[in-house]
Structure formats: C-alpha cells, structure tokens
Amino acid sequence: MRYRLLLFFVLLIGNLAQAQIVTDSVQHLDEVVLSDAKLKRYSKGYKLSILNDSLLQKNKASFTDLLRFNTNIYFKENGFGMVSSPSFRGTNASQTAVIWNGISINSQLTGQTDFNTINTTNFNSIAIRSGGGSVQYGSGAIGGSIHLNNTLSFKQHFDHTATLSYGSYEAKNISYLSSYSNEKFSVNVGLDYIDSENDYKYLNTEQSNENGAFQNGSINANLGYVLSNKDVLKLYHQTFIGEREFSGTVSSPSLAKYEDQNFRTMLEWSRFGTAIDSKLKIAHLQEHFKYFGNKNTDNFTFGKVNTYLVNYTADIDLLTDLKLKPIVSYNYYEGSGSSFSNPNRKEFSTTALLLYNPNEKWHYGLNIRQDVTSGFESPLLFSFDVAYNVSNFYQLKLNGSKNYRVPTFNDLYWQPGGNLSLVPETSYQLDLGQEFTYKNASLKVNTFYIKTSNLIQWTPNDSGFWSPENIAETQNYGAEATIEITHKIKAHQFSLQGNYTYTVSEDLETDAQLIYVPYHKANINLAYAYKRMSMFIQHLYTGEVYTTPENLSGRFYSVEAYQLTNFGIDFKLFQAKKQQIDLGLKVNNLFNTVYENVAFRPMPDRNFNFQIQYKF
Template sequence: MRQITLFFLFLLFSSLAWTQTTLDSIQKLDEVVLSDVKLKQYTKGYKLTVLSDSLLRKNKTSLTDVLRFNSNIYFKENGYGMVSSPSFRGTNASQTAVIWNGININSQLNGQVDFNTISTANYDNISIRSGGGSVQYGSGAIGGTIHLSNDLDFKKHFDNRIQLAYGSFDTENISYNGSFGNGTWSANIGAAYVNSKNDYKFLGTDRKNENGAFNNLDLNFNLGYILSKKDVLKIYHQNFRGDREFSSTLLAPSNSKYETQDYRSMIDWTHIGNQFTSSLKAVHLQERFKYFENKTLDNFSEGKTNTFLIKHNYKRQFSKRLSLNVITDFNHITAIGNSFSNPKRNAFSATAILNHRPSEKLQYNLNVRQDVISDFDSPLVFSGDANYQILKWYTIKLNASKNFRIPTFNDLYWNPGGNLDLNPEESYQVDLGHEFSYKKATLKLNTYYIKTSDLIQWRPNSATGYWNPVNVANAKHYGLEAEFGIQITFKKHTFNFVSAYSYTETEDVEKNQRLFYVPLHKANMSLAYNYKSFTAFYQHLYNGEVEIIGNTLDGFDVGNLGVAYTFNTKGKLTYEADFRINNVYNTYYENVALRPMPNRNFTINLILKF
C-alpha cells in the first residue's frame, strides 16, 4: 500500500514540474463551465443519462419525483415527502453515490442521501451514470452515481426566472433563479421553498395521511471570476433546511418530526495551460439533524458531522490522444451526537486515470485508486472502460470495476450497537452497452452483473438485546436496461417520446432469496406534443411487485397528465402557465408496505422569465 501511494505522489509532483502555456478562450471556457469535468471526459464506456433543464422544472418538488418517472432507479419512499431511498440496479441506498459539483455528499452517519431533501429547481442539469464509480467518486459508488451540477456561464447575459405553484393538500411552492455573466464574472442564485399539509386520503378507507406535513427551503449561490487567461476562481454554496413530520402507517400512529440542516461550500481554483490543467478545491460539508419522538415536546436527539476536504486534480495532456489525471485528496471528518461519542476520521486517497484514444472510433480509460483511512484498511480499487464506434449509427460500450463502501459512523460507533470490527463492502461489476442512433432516434441497451461481498447488515443480537451491524451477506445482481427516445417534427408540430425499462434479478447468496424492495420489472415513458406555444404531456410509470419481509408488495401503474401554454409579450418578459393532474387514474399504491401514496391530485404553475 505504501509503495502504491508513493508512486501516485511521484506522478503528481513530477507532472507539476512540466512547463505551462495558455489555452485559447474556447478551450478554457469548455474546462471552466463544468465543475465535474471527470463526468464529461471519463464516461465514454458508461451509460450516461442527462436530464434537461426543462424536465427538471416540470418535476420541481424533489429529486425523487424526477428520477422515479425518468430513470431506471426504484425508490423506497415512506409516504409522499418522507424519507426516500434509491435502489440502483438492485443495490441499496448507501451503494448509490450522490455527487454535488464533483464532490461525494453521501451522509457520514448512515451512508445515504435522502432524495426528498434535494430540490431540482436549483440545478442546471442532473446526470445519471450507471455502473461502479468508486475509483473516481469514492465510497458508495457501487450501483451508480447521481450528479448534481451548477453551471457557470461567463458569456454576457442576465436571466431571471420566478415560479409559483399551488396544488392539492395545500401544497405551496415558490422558486427564483437568476443567472449573470459579463465575460469576466459569472454568478447564479437559486431559492426554492415548498410547504405542504400533505394530508391526502388513503384510498379505500376513511382515513387520511396524518402527521405528514413538511416544509423546506433550498438556497444556492455560485460565483465565478476569470482571474487571468490562465486562472479561474469558482465558489459554490448550498444550504438546505427541512422541517418534516414523520407520517403514520396504516397500523401505527405517529407524532414525531425531523429537522434537517445541510451546508455545502466549495472554493475551486483552476489553472489552465496548453498541455495541463490543475484544479485545487477546498470543501466544507456539514449535516445536522434533530429528531423529536413527540413533536409537542422539546425533548430531542441530535447529531452533527463536519467534513473538511482538500482535493487536487492534475491533468497532463501528452498529446491529442493521450492524457493522465492524478487526483489526491485529504478528508478530516468529525461528528458529535447523542448516540456516538465524538468519532473522527482522517482519509487520504490517490487516484490515477489514463485516457487514450488510439483511433477516431476507439477510446478507453484505465483507473486505479488507493485510500488510506485512519480507522480501518481500505481496498485497492480499479476500473476500465472502453467505447468503440463500430458503425456511424452503432457504438458498443464496456466497463468493469472493483468498488467499495466504507462503514459509516453509525455502523462503527452507534451506542449501543456499533461494531468496530467491520470490513468495507467490496464489489465487482461488469457492464456491456449498445447505443444506436439514427437522425433523432436513440436506443440504449445495457446488460450488467454485480457481485458484492461483506455486505453490512444490522441484525438483532440475542446476547445483548441490541441490533448490531455485521458483515454477513453476499449478493448478486444482474439484469437488462433499455432506453429509447425519438423526436418527430411535422411543420410546427413536434412529438417527443422517451421510455425506459429495467429487468433486475437479485439474490441474497446466504439465504438463496431475492433482495427486498427490488422490482423485477420497472418501466416508464413520457410523451409530449408541442404546437407553437401549446404543450401537452403524459407520463406513465409501471412498477412491478417487490419482495418484502414475509410477503410481496403489489405492482402498480401511475400516470400524470398536463398541459402548458406560453404567453409571449413584447420585450424579454414571457409567461408560462401549466396545469397537471398527478395519479390521473386514482391508483392505490405503496412504495413501502403500509404507507399509501397520494390519490389523484393537481398542481397549477405560473412561470415568469425575464
């Protein structure tokens, strides 16, 4: 391990000694607009799905709403607006990494991200990368990664957007987004507020969703400044505050609530030369929570973590076809809370990424990473991916990797129950993809296989009477994914059709049974029609039945229907109004057992752009 780390450091410092020259402005802007350059440059052998800005605005309440109807990911949601956990290719929530402007933001406490605490209104694009990504993005990137990006556009502009919405269950939503650029400076700001009683009826009963109200505020501020022809400074900040009651189930009442505060800040200094690019990031992440068993009382349990991260990315361009990236980072993580006694963690990692394009049709990447972590040993991980364009309309993609997930603070230090003898989860995966494109039609087909060992599970301990995390389970995942999209234009009429389907087989090797809450079949589609200023759209989701403890949860079909019209006025100001009916068939369904989801409901939006 020591020799590997020294080798990486040698590569880094020897590369820094090379000479530097200036890029032209086109190359420079291409580098500085994106905060997560690795996603663009080192994903040729992976399936990448990019969700457009217009799509994010249509599904503005939470990231769960967007991905449920526009990806192959399944979500366990404890009632609408409650805790939402993803299952990516059958893996669990802590095996999906969420990447904020190039930084892994999975919780240091439970290893997950609650997708109902992320508003889509404040991001310029959201991307889904399928397949293992631990080499580039660290712990938890086993099933795939979700990328949240804020773009800084330095071209001269000043754009504003205000959105007002009201819907069923007294749901109110207001958001503002502003973007500015003058050639040297660039800035964007976003604010999104949601408040809802969330008291929908339970279909087939005389009850409604009790203790389910929630409100949250999401603030974003991002700033960029071109210091010189070679240097760009970028600042990113995001703050989320949520106050959420935990709704009751069909069998048990609830009077609890949960308060959340997340802060994320990053400074990025990028130095650009003709043959190299150097980026230095300084990051602070903080997550805080308060849990009230009885919301009417002032008694609560709480926890807080702070992560301080220094990350350096050095890319050396040896030729137009060959480059090497060397990435080093250091994390210092602390926590404090009622259920653990001030744990700390120091982590250093070194990564090397080789990119080679031998011909116009072939490109491949080779990656290796070693972590050195203060509280246990971490495995060496590696990956490789390739992209080959066989025909003008047909490309084949292949990637394979070894991935890992380190035990969280809860796993190690929770009192009572933490286990200091845990090993990291390790995973091997391979993914073969085919992409077909003809004019405005695209088809993606992927098959994959994932084998994971040392899965961490919390199980009851008869000797102590507490639950303990242990390395007990091995799992296998394999399946097929398909995505199809086509756009047809006839005079002023435009039709857009997008669909996705996934077939997912999983197995708990120890118990010889399917994993819980993984649908065998999942499919979604959307159809949009546009004529001049008028748009109509329909979304449909099919979710197959899933295994749960001692039973199965029925599959379901849910559809959403909407219309929109844009009113153009003189000057820059435009208005857009849309009306949406969610769950148009009034379907009863559950994503988690005994927690019904909303009946038929509506939303009205008014959007002003100027």
C-alpha cells in the first residue's frame, strides 16, 4: 500500500508539472529572498515566533542563552559552554529538529544538535515553530523545530559590521560581517571566533571550573546570482570548527577534550515559470568529532558522517485560493567511527502540502508524507492545521500531526550496546492556539498534547553495558503563553516580551515526570531606548527538575529551581549616514545567584562582557 502511495505522489508531481497555471508575482519575490519559504506559508495554524537580528546581538556569544531567555524552550547544559540540549514541550533533544535554510542538520550520530556548536553570526533571523513537523522536515521534528535563516536580497547595498568583545574568564569574541548586492548578484560573509578560559569560581566553595576552556571559529558564506528573469542560483556554506575541554562535576574532575567539525554546503536553483515555480536543492553535510578521554594523550575515539541530499519542490496554484506544494527528497548517509564500522542509510520521501484560503478569515492546511528508509518500515505521516480570524484582533489556530524519529547510527551500531532491533518512535500531537493582537501588543496562548510510543531509551543491560530499547510510552501536555508589547513616547521607546510554559511530561507506566523537564519555566525581557542610549533587563525562572525518576515511595533527586537576571546597556558613540560605532556592556547573573543547570555542575557567577561594534 505504501509503495502505491509513493508511485501516486511521483505521478501526481509529474502531471502537475505539465499544468498551465499562472503563478502569483508576489510569490516570486518571496522565493528570491527566502530559502525556506514553506516555513511561513504552510504554518498558518501553528505558533511561529521570529527572533530578529537586533535580538541576536544581545545574546551574540551564546545560542543557548539566546533561546533560553527569549523562548519557551528549556535547555540542559553540562556546564557553561559544554554540551547543550533542548527540551521542547517536554520532549528530548533528539525530538527537536534544527533546520538550516530549509534542511535538517540534526546529527545522524546522536539525533540532536549541540546548541553550543552554533554561532548566530550572519543569520538574519531565527524562527521557532512549535508543534510536530515531521511531514515537512522529516525525522525528529516532534516537539518543534528551530530554523536558522540566511537571506539574500538583491537591493543595491554594501555594508560591513566588525565586532570585538572581551569579558570575564578571558572570554574573547571577534566577528566580521560583510554584505554586498546589486540587481544581479548578492553575497554575504560572516566570520566569527570565540575563545574563553571558562574558569569561573564555584560560588560558596573554594573550587573553580577546571578543564572547561573552549574555542571555536565559524564561517558563513552565502551567494546568489540572478541568471535570468526566471532563474536564480544560490549557494550557502557554513563551517564550524571547535575544541572544548569537558569539565567534570564538583566531586569528579575531568581531563577530557572534545573536537567538533561541521561543514555544510548547499546549492539551490529556483525557477519561476508560467506553469510552475520549482526549486532544486543539492547539499553535502559532514559532521566529525574526536573525543579524548585524557587531553594529555594522543588517544581518541571518533565518529564521522557524510550526508548527501537532493530535494525538489514545486509551488502550484491549483485555483486562486488553493495551493499545492509537492516535495521529493533523497538522502544518503555514510558513516564511520571507532565504535562502529561503516554504516550507511538511504532515505527517499514524497510529500504533498495543500493550502486552502477560501477567504480572509479561514486558512486550511492538509499535508501527507511517505518515507522509504533502508532497514525500517517508515510510517505514513500526516498533519493538518486550521486558522480562523475571529476578528481583526483575535485569531484561533488548531493543528494536529503524526510524527516520527528513526534510530540514529549510535542507537543501532554503537559497540558495545547498539541494538539493531529498534523501530522508529511515533508520536501524535494536538495543539490549540489563540492569538490576540491590538495596536502594539500581542498575546499568544497555546495548549498542547503529545503522545509518543516506542520511545528509545538507553538503559543498562544484563551484560552491564548501556543499550537502547523501545521501552517507553510518554505523554506531554501543558500550556504556553507569549506576550509582546511596544510603546513609544516621543523619543522614548519601551518594549516588553515574556514567555511562560507549564509542562507535564510523564512516563505512562509509572506516571512519573521525566527527568530534566521543569513543570514551570518563564522569562521576561524589558528594554528601553532613548536617542543614542538603550538598555535591557532579562530575567529567567526555571523550576525544579528531577534528575532521577520518582520511585513508588516518592523519593527522587532533583536540581532546585533558580532565577537569573542579566542587564545590558548600549550607547551609540558615533553615528553618521554610513558609519556607526556602538559600545555595549552586559552583566550576566547580575545578583550572583548560586545555581546548577545539571546536577553537580555549578554555573558561572556574576560576569561581565564589553563590546564595541563598528558599522560602515
């Protein structure tokens, strides 16, 4: 049956390519600028949040802190700068998809993305899409997806931004951005380097964070060329090279070291025709790590995966108010490592996205996807979403979906412990959202329910080794709220942005809350600007989390709730028509709070960062 569906999708795409349908000229502009145009167009019934470039500047040194202080996502970080993994609506790190210009970059080894290996330099915006997205983005998009977007504008300009910063623990950050374009050619390049001794003191003790130094560099280069009035060619590239010492716990010191190398390159050809708009993507991704148990020796273990991707999409106006987007994709993964041999995987998928807008009040989306993955029986996936504009200031949204995650190379082949009998996780989700907008204020309230079967968990086996099994069924439910208010009084500008999340994430067999999922998380950001001066305050509350499951007697271990406050001030030292110099000072952990994000791994005390930025 599934193979018949695949054949049907392929024939459907072929027939539609012959249809003589006139496309909307407004859509052409969107396609020239955006690499992931389906993110907004086919997410009408989903909660979508955009973090713009001005917000990125306030948390430039840490992608983890950017999302921790400005979104509903909870992060588990093994000490500052160490491995950082998200929990989106109570799901785990491998159930959150990270999308780079429209394609997933989750590790094929671990299934997740370490957010301390991503620098925000040269991303024009970062989007947060709440809810299941496996139909559009494949394996792992269960709790939500995080989208890293580069834009290429073909408006005449030539801009540069150079930034230097220095802070506590000998933290240094140097970055340079350059962007140029005319009507035919567009290019932007970003260079970023971060270095820190990261030797902060453990408050109320005589100890400090030993073996915690890190350094990394990244390059982002994006080019676009208008071949004709129908064809645009774009090239995206990202390189990240990092080295980190892995700090230990309070009672267990460490000499470990970890090296990361990530390379991503994608060529994209967009064609705008009278019959059909199409887009072809060809990409190569490589992830490579080395782990040294003792940094003073040359002994290490390693893992490496090459990903080769071909993706074809089309945008078709079946009717004035009915749009279809067929997608065909082929991925080939090739791995090697010291803890497994040379595994490989082939994936072929066909997807159809349907959008119906009968009038200004109603938006309907219906989507379906079928994968064929070597070694697995992949489920048929679906999703739907509805948006209804009750009034000019009130909108209702509803979405539901079936999602999945296939086992990673580590899950299957790691020796000792890999399990070749694993099956994909499957998940069903329902989300109801309400959005209120009035003048310069907005409020988003969402309730959600997620049920996951065949959850993959690593547990000790009879031989004493840790091994993954499909042993758990979980349910996650809760509520989210996001508020944004801006107000201007003459030259005075005020803004407030806040998020609150209540999450229950429990094992259905034991009814116990899963580890490292707080019931409550909240943040608030206040900003004020007057002429050349601006300042902001960030406040974060993270509730208690369990570090071991509750047993029948109710005994458990936990990390206590904590609150953090950051303060920042910026001043335009010089401003002319084409030049600007900004000075900035940020104080993290303003009140010197003692806190842990992971058990027995204290986080930094009060620390400072000074920044100077030159735009020309």
